[in-house]
Amino acid sequence: MLFVVMFEDEPSRAEIRPRLMPDHLAFLEREAKRIRAAGPLLREDGSGAGGLWLVDADSPAEARTLIEADPFWPTGLRRSVRILHWRQVFADGRRI
Numbered sequence: 001m002l003f004v005v006m007f008e009d010e011p012s013r014a015e016i017r018p019r020l021m022p023d024h025l026a027f028l029e030r031e032a033k034r035i036r037a038a039g040p041l042l043r044e045d046g047s048g049a050g051g052l053w054l055v056d057a058d059s060p061a062e063a064r065t066l067i068e069a070d071p072f073w074p075t076g077l078r079r080s081v082r083i084l085h086w087r088q089v090f091a092d093g094r095r096i
Contacts, residue, residue, distance in 0.1 A: 002086045003063045005053040006041070010079040014048065016072070023071040034066060050078075054086070 009017075028038050037054040057063040060083045067073060067081060089096055 001057060001059070002036075002088060003055045003057055003060065004082075004084045004086045005055055005063060005067060006082045006084070007050040007052070007078050008080040009048060009050045009077055013075060013077045016075045016077045017048070020071050020075065020077075027070055031066060031069075060085070 028035055034056050035053050036056055040051050041049045043049045055063045063083050072078060
């Protein structure tokens with residue numbers, strides 16, 4: 001199943017991001033079979049607002065286990081996390 005994971009970051013913990021970014025990116029690379037896409041969410045002014053992952057997992061619980069393995073997780077950087085099941089119906093210019 002595909003899940004969209006949306007993270008909202010805690011602004012007061014923003015200084016953590018640059019220091020842990022190499023570890024976070026290495027984690028994403030190791031989990032590339034399950035984390036199909038990932039990237040930051042930005043406000044209109046370009047400042048960071050959080051992140052979004054597209055995750056292939058058997059359940060929301062499995063997706064949460066993956067989230068909690070990310071080096072960002074134990075730092076308090078993530079203010080909130082939403083895990084939503086996503087059913088893709090359109091890709092590459094056509095219906096699926």
